[in-house]
Amino acid sequence: MLGAADLRIAEVLVERAADVVEMTAQQLADVVGVGRSSVVRLCQALGYRGFPQLRVALAAELAQRREEMTEETGTGALGAMQRGVARVARLVPELTSLLDAARLDSAVAAVVDARRLVVVASGLSGPLGVDLALRLTAQGRVAEYQPDALAQLIVARGLGAGDAVVAISASGSSRDTVAAADAAARAGAHVVAITSFHGTALARVSDDVLLVAGGASFREELEQTSRVAHAIFLEALVMAIGERLGARGARARARAFEAISEYLADEPE
Numbered sequence: 001m002l003g004a005a006d007l008r009i010a011e012v013l014v015e016r017a018a019d020v021v022e023m024t025a026q027q028l029a030d031v032v033g034v035g036r037s038s039v040v041r042l043c044q045a046l047g048y049r050g051f052p053q054l055r056v057a058l059a060a061e062l063a064q065r066r067e068e069m070t071e072e073t074g075t076g077a078l079g080a081m082q083r084g085v086a087r088v089a090r091l092v093p094e095l096t097s098l099l100d101a102a103r104l105d106s107a108v109a110a111v112v113d114a115r116r117l118v119v120v121a122s123g124l125s126g127p128l129g130v131d132l133a134l135r136l137t138a139q140g141r142v143a144e145y146q147p148d149a150l151a152q153l154i155v156a157r158g159l160g161a162g163d164a165v166v167a168i169s170a171s172g173s174s175r176d177t178v179a180a181a182d183a184a185a186r187a188g189a190h191v192v193a194i195t196s197f198h199g200t201a202l203a204r205v206s207d208d209v210l211l212v213a214g215g216a217s218f219r220e221e222l223e224q225t226s227r228v229a230h231a232i233f234l235e236a237l238v239m240a241i242g243e244r245l246g247a248r249g250a251r252a253r254a255r256a257f258e259a260i261s262e263y264l265a266d267e268p269e
Contacts, residue, residue, distance in 0.1 A: 005034045006042045013058070021059045024199070025051035052173060088228050095233050098211035104240075107208040110190040111136070112244050114164035117143045118184070120152045121168035122176040128168050128227055132234050139242040140252025149176035156184040163189040170212070170230055172200025181205050194230065194237075210237070 009032050013020055020028055028051070029036045043054045111117060117136070121129030126147065133145035143166075146152045153176070156165060167181040172195035182205040185191045193206035196213075203209045212233045242249045 005032070005038045006045070008032050009034065009039055009042050013054075017058050021055050023055075091229050092232060094213045095229060096213065096236070098213040103208045104210060107192040107210055108237075108241055108244050110164045110192060110208065111166065111241055112141060114190065115162040116159065117141060117164050117166070118152075118155055118159065118189075119143050119145045119166045119168070120156065120177055120180040120184075121145075122149050122152070122174055124227060125168045125170060125174065125177070125230070128230055128234060131231070132166065132168070132238070135235075135238045136241065138252065138256040139238060140245050140249045141241060149180070152176065152180040153183055156180040156189070157187055159184050159187045159189040161188040163187075164192065165189050166192045166194065167202060167206065168194045168230070168234075169200075169202050170196050170227065172197045172202040174202070178202050178205065194234065196230075 009028070012028065012032055023031070025039045026036045029039045032039075040050055043049075043051050046054065048054045048057065119129045119133045119136075121132075129145050130147070133143040136143040144155065146155055159165065163184075165181060165184040167177050167184075169177040172178075172193070178201045181191050181193065181202055185205045185207070191206040191208075193202045193209045195202055195209065195211065197203075198209075198211070210233075212230050242253070245252070
């Protein structure tokens with residue numbers, strides 16, 4: 001049976017669902033005027049493991065409502081694609097607007113100077129991890145990436161002072177990525193987070209947090225599941241690291257071009 005505090009929380013969940021999706025458990029508790037533990041207990045009473053799972057369920061419900069409204073308008077595939085491209089185009093100029101110059105310089109220096117550099121990412125951010133490690137290696141900054149979450153955790157625990165980790169999680173809440181980043185930090189490695197949100201679990205275990213701007217809310221992050229903005233951001237970051245590498249980077253790029261040239265098939269006569 002729900003108590004008075006539970007009913008007040010439930011009322012906010014129903015009436016302000018879109019706002020709740022953007023809140024932390026503590027923020028919701030403050031709005032209602034109860035303790036954070038009351039919010040967590042209600043989530044569990046409703047069948048969720050905790051508040052993060054409730055947020056995802058609310059976001060999914062809101063997304064379903066919006067999809068039903070869109071279907072009624074009959075916009076068509078071309079219209080949907082044009083809106084998607086326009087949305088990405090609007091995001092690009094904003095991508096670096098939340099970066100702190102000092103934090104960025106610290107992150108770049110950590111990546112360039114690290115004895116060993118490891119990239120960790122999972123889920124939808126996994127392909128970004130593969131791409132980042134490859135691009136950094138081509139720039140002369142050899143980077144490792146393990147596609148398996150357990151392997152990432154094992155590698156992270158084997159790092160130490162003088163090593164660095166770049167952890168990619170758009171939400172900042174990916175359990176596997178946070179676990180690997182936390183393990184690396186505890187081992188003494190320098191952790192650089194690439195994420196879209198302040199105050200996340202990943203941000204709390206990182207030395208430098210590079211925020212990818214673009215106006216995406218947590219709800220939009222779940223609905224769109226797109227990593228285009230982060231891919232563009234990482235591309236620009238690789239360019240900045242390449243410049244910091246100087247002659248070392250230039251030599252590596254020359255070797256990469258040679259390899260690409262040899263890799264290409266001859267044109268048929």
